[in-house]
Amino acid sequence: MFDSTGRLSHEVRSLLASERSIPAQSSIVRARVLANARGALAVENSAPAAPKGAPRRVGLAALVLAGVVSAAVAAAAYQAGARLNPSTPEAGLSKPSPRW
Helix, strand or coil, X not given: CECCCCCECHHHHHHHHHCCCCCCCCHHXXXXXXXXXXXXXXXXXXXXXXXXXXHHHHHHHHHHHXXXXXXXXXXXXXXXXXXXXXXXXXXXXXXXXXXX
């Protein structure tokens, strides 16, 4: 950006030369713009702020709801799988003989 002597480089000078200048405005126009800006700031400051905890509560509630729904879907899938593939755990087991 700067050359070794501390002056602006050629590229920076060419960019600055191509920028358009901002025309000076009359005092009436400046006063109107400042009044509009102050009015916008006053409206922004007078608006009630949202509670800080509200977004976290909504996010937490959504997370809890997603967990409950996920658990319910998993339980339903497990029960459906058990009904489609019934297995008898006693079929492969024999009673242990008592040791006297």
